[in-house]
Amino acid sequence: MTATTPPALEGITVLELGQAYMGPYAALLLQRLGATVIKVEAPTGETYRRPTARKATEAMQFSMLNAGKRSLSIDLKTDEGKRVFHDLACQADVVIQNFAPGAFERLVDVDELMRANPRLIVASGSGYGSTGPYSGIRAMDLTIQAIAGVMSTTGFEDTAPVRTGPAVVDFLGGSHLSAAIMAALIQRGRTGRGQKVEVALYDAVLPSLASNIGGWMDSDGTIPERTGNRHGGLSVAPYNAFPTADGWVAVLCLHDRHWGILCDIIGRPELAVDPALSTNAARAADIDLTDGVVEAWTRQHPTAEIVAALNDAAIPCAPVLSLQEVIDSPQTRERGMLVQHSDAERDWWVLGSPLRLTDTPAPEAPRPARLGQHSREIVGEMLGLDEDALDALVDDGVIFDETTARPPQPVRLG
Amino acid sequence: MTATTPPALEGITVLELGQAYMGPYAALLLQRLGATVIKVEAPTGETYRRPTARKATEAMQFSMLNAGKRSLSIDLKTDEGKRVFHDLACQADVVIQNFAPGAFERLVDVDELMRANPRLIVASGSGYGSTGPYSGIRAMDLTIQAIAGVMSTTGFEDTAPVRTGPAVVDFLGGSHLSAAIMAALIQRGRTGRGQKVEVALYDAVLPSLASNIGGWMDSDGTIPERTGNRHGGLSVAPYNAFPTADGWVAVLCLHDRHWGILCDIIGRPELAVDPALSTNAARAADIDLTDGVVEAWTRQHPTAEIVAALNDAAIPCAPVLSLQEVIDSPQTRERGMLVQHSDAERDWWVLGSPLRLTDTPAPEAPRPARLGQHSREIVGEMLGLDEDALDALVDDGVIFDETTARPPQPVRLG
Numbered sequence: 158m159t160a161t162t163p164p165a166l167e168g169i170t171v172l173e174l175g176q177a178y179m180g181p182y183a184a185l186l187l188q189r190l191g192a193t194v195i196k197v198e199a200p201t202g203e204t205y206r207r208p209t210a211r212k213a214t215e216a217m218q219f220s221m222l223n224a225g226k227r228s229l230s231i232d233l234k235t236d237e238g239k240r241v242f243h244d245l246a247c248q249a250d251v252v253i254q255n256f257a258p259g260a261f262e263r264l265v266d267v268d269e270l271m272r273a274n275p276r277l278i279v280a281s282g283s284g285y286g287s288t289g290p291y292s293g294i295r296a297m298d299l300t301i302q303a304i305a306g307v308m309s310t311t312g313f314e315d316t317a318p319v320r321t322g323p324a325v326v327d328f329l330g331g332s333h334l335s336a337a338i339m340a341a342l343i344q345r346g347r348t349g350r351g352q353k354v355e356v357a358l359y360d361a362v363l364p365s366l367a368s369n370i371g372g373w374m375d376s377d378g379t380i381p382e383r384t385g386n387r388h389g390g391l392s393v394a395p396y397n398a399f400p401t402a403d404g405w406v407a408v409l410c411l412h413d414r415h416w417g418i419l420c421d422i423i424g425r426p427e428l429a430v431d432p433a434l435s436t437n438a439a440r441a442a443d444i445d446l447t448d449g450v451v452e453a454w455t456r457q458h459p460t461a462e463i464v465a466a467l468n469d470a471a472i473p474c475a476p477v478l479s480l481q482e483v484i485d486s487p488q489t490r491e492r493g494m495l496v497q498h499s500d501a502e503r504d505w506w507v508l509g510s511p512l513r514l515t516d517t518p519a520p521e522a523p524r525p526a527r528l529g530q531h532s533r534e535i536v537g538e539m540l541g542l543d544e545d546a547l548d549a550l551v552d553d554g555v556i557f558d559e560t561t562a563r564p565p566q567p568v569r570l571g
Numbered sequence: 572m573t574a575t576t577p578p579a580l581e582g583i584t585v586l587e588l589g590q591a592y593m594g595p596y597a598a599l600l601l602q603r604l605g606a607t608v609i610k611v612e613a614p615t616g617e618t619y620r621r622p623t624a625r626k627a628t629e630a631m632q633f634s635m636l637n638a639g640k641r642s643l644s645i646d647l648k649t650d651e652g653k654r655v656f657h658d659l660a661c662q663a664d665v666v667i668q669n670f671a672p673g674a675f676e677r678l679v680d681v682d683e684l685m686r687a688n689p690r691l692i693v694a695s696g697s698g699y700g701s702t703g704p705y706s707g708i709r710a711m712d713l714t715i716q717a718i719a720g721v722m723s724t725t726g727f728e729d730t731a732p733v734r735t736g737p738a739v740v741d742f743l744g745g746s747h748l749s750a751a752i753m754a755a756l757i758q759r760g761r762t763g764r765g766q767k768v769e770v771a772l773y774d775a776v777l778p779s780l781a782s783n784i785g786g787w788m789d790s791d792g793t794i795p796e797r798t799g800n801r802h803g804g805l806s807v808a809p810y811n812a813f814p815t816a817d818g819w820v821a822v823l824c825l826h827d828r829h830w831g832i833l834c835d836i837i838g839r840p841e842l843a844v845d846p847a848l849s850t851n852a853a854r855a856a857d858i859d860l861t862d863g864v865v866e867a868w869t870r871q872h873p874t875a876e877i878v879a880a881l882n883d884a885a886i887p888c889a890p891v892l893s894l895q896e897v898i899d900s901p902q903t904r905e906r907g908m909l910v911q912h913s914d915a916e917r918d919w920w921v922l923g924s925p926l927r928l929t930d931t932p933a934p935e936a937p938r939p940a941r942l943g944q945h946s947r948e949i950v951g952e953m954l955g956l957d958e959d960a961l962d963a964l965v966d967d968g969v970i971f972d973e974t975t976a977r978p979p980q981p982v983r984l985g
Binding site for chain 2 (some may be wrong): 162163164165166178182186190205209210211212214216217218221222257285286288289290291294295296297299300301302303304305306307308309310311312313316317318319320321322323324325327328329332333335336337339340341342343344346347348350352353354355356357359360361362363364365366367368369370371373374375376378382383384385386389390391392396398400405406407409411438441468471473474475476477478479480481482483484486487488489491492494495506508509510511512513514515516517
């Protein structure tokens with residue numbers, strides 16, 4: 158890294174019409190690479206501006222996903238709002254949207270916009286994409302988890318299908334969408350042309366089922382869909398979460414050498430050569446026996462001792478940490494993945510970016526913009542309007558600043 | 572799209588030293604964008620070349636993740652193998668690796684390589700990245716799920732923490748890694764220089780906890796970490812998976828308008844105005860009551876009827892599909908996300924790419940390469956070696972072709 162290197166996406170302007178996670182996360186990744194991201198919000202603000210269920214403040218998610226972006230509040234349902242947006246998009250490189258199916262197209266004539274700005278990349282995130290029988294169906298993280306096999310493969314064989322706690326579908330969608338946008342930027346460098354790109358949540362999560370699909374096909378569907386904390390194909394053992402004296406620990410043996418070392422650590426060296434357990438094939442054939450041996454040991458020791466011993470031996474393992482422990486983790490802090498900031502008025506939390514480029518240090522995360530904080534500035538600079546013209550746009554209810562933006566609505570989605 | 576547009580990454584050469592999912596998936600995404608991906612494999616082949624637990628064939632995962640890549644089998648533990656790899660990397664644009672911590676650096680002198688090829692992008696995937704207290708600890712999807720809060724937030728309040736069935740951590744890692752690589756390609760277009768980029772699985776999954784972290788902080792840690800199939804912040808209701816007459820259905824109401832429509836559909840219009848249930852705040856305050864109303868209705872109807880009725884009303888919902896139903900789904904097929912191919916000798920399955928660019932149609936997915944299938948071709952073309960020189964490399968055990976590659980080892984990771 159040299160001090161004079163511009164960040165990877167310096168000079169790229171992104172108009173983000175993002176809701177909740179998929180669109181805002183894609184834009185966040187671009188912002189942390191140096192793009193200028195303008196968050197385009199309705200006069201009522203984005204979902205996570207709304208007061209939370211309990212503290213009735215702006216949701217923590219808002220600053221996590223949006224600190225570092227500028228805020229333009231505009232009413233796209235007015236003709237004048239549509240015209241202003243069109244003019245801004247003519248000067249932008251990327252538009253990101255993840256509205257419900259059809260909603261963006263009702264607000265913006267995309268084809269006309271791309272004719273007016275042939276270099277524009279229009280990136281759409283949706284549940285199912287623009288093709289296929291499910292296209293047009295509204296989707297959320299929960300419903301995609303249901304319909305794409307995440308729920309039926311999560312949980313125990315004898316219990317209900319289980320939702321994954323984190324919104325992995327939305328964030329798989331967002332990370333893929335940022336990749337699609339950068340691919341289009343590379344292609345534009347060669348062709349001079351922008352294009353439409355899309356990522357469907359459904360498509361983005363399907364590849365993660367590779368082990369489940371592989372195990373299912375290899376066993377002709379004879380293994381259970383849900384294998385609890387065991388390996389999805391039931392073909393590696395031990396591979397499980399085990400109760401300890403004070404919590405839970407995840408342990409797996411990738412091969413027989415790991416098993417041999419583990420047998421030494423747990424004080425049962427004879428099991429490394431016992432034909433009933435010495436090979437992965439034998440262990441996978443009697444997982445209850447295998448797991449029983451490991452659990453008899455883990456139950457007697459605190460998690461930290463087990464983790465220290467297995468890390469020393471390079472056997473893959475980790476403690477099952479609580480959410481508070483993850484927030485407080487020295488790894489989370491030192492990687493800057495979740496950082497608390499404050500000024501005289503408020504506290505806020507921001508996410509770090511998983512994309513680490515030696516030539517592009519992460520930018521400072523400023524305080525999250527207030528709704529419409531940069532409306533006048535953005536429209537004035539990009540469209541060359543004077544103060545009188547900006548006053549007229551504010552007075553006509555086209556763009557909104559901090560004093561005119563409508564108060565956020567009661568909580569909808571926490 | 573015009574017929575003459577080259578794909579986004581045409582002309583980009585990637586050397587992929589990938590294992591299992593994270594590295595191979597990042598490379599797959601680049602391959603589907605037009606990059607030439609050379610999979611660099613040890614003489615024993617990559618993990619998923621190994622015979623599966625039951626059918627003892629190459630795992631389905633291998634073709635899913637690797638069809639379309641060329642195979643170079645080389646022994647990087649020999650001095651001559653290191654030299655050949657170095658010379659190939661001097662002609663490549665990107666090297667991708669996700670070995671265990673330190674293993675790549677033992678095989679390759681990265682700094683020396685980057686001095687020899689200043690345009691090279693060296694992309695590393697790992698569990699925890701190159702900094703922070705956990706750096707250097709070996710990690711797998713399961714252990715990151717444990718230590719990053721995925722398990723503690725998945726499952727029901729009164730049961731054990733649960734692993735997410737799909738390998739969401741590995742694939743979040745892979746999608747982010749592809750994005751980091753493309754950012755570095757964009758930056759190289761300006762600076763002329765390559766760089767090191769990295770993505771840690773730990774970092775890649777943390778953002779997906781946004782709802783959990785937000786709800787946890789908003790409630791000062793008073794809500795349970797695990798909320799089963801209910802909303803992670805327990806602040807939206809209904810939001811759950813409900814048993815039906817023949818399966819399960821996921822349903823959520825984003826706002827009171829959805830609830831009003833739902834009340835009509837279930838034949839309980841009076842509940843739309845009942846103060847105990849009319850607002851989301853009221854419903855979230857008594858989720859058992861809310862869910863009981865919905866479940867009393869869902870239990871009486873088959874899943875398909877419920878889904879049809881709620882889709883018509885634009886209320887977010889989806890059936891909980893089984894793995895086989897997902898594989899067979901018309902959406903999966905029409906999007907080309909999981910496609911079966913065959914020739915005279917064998918069948919194979921390939922993944923589609925979630926990255927859809929109108930200017931870059933997805934390439935055909937050829938039969939997955941046999942181990943070392945292109946070793947001679949690649950080394951011959953890229954290093955300009957004649958047949959005698961290639962024979963010597965094969966004879967000396969430096970590179971391997973189909974006849975000399977060592978037989979795959981017994982199953983390790985299924």
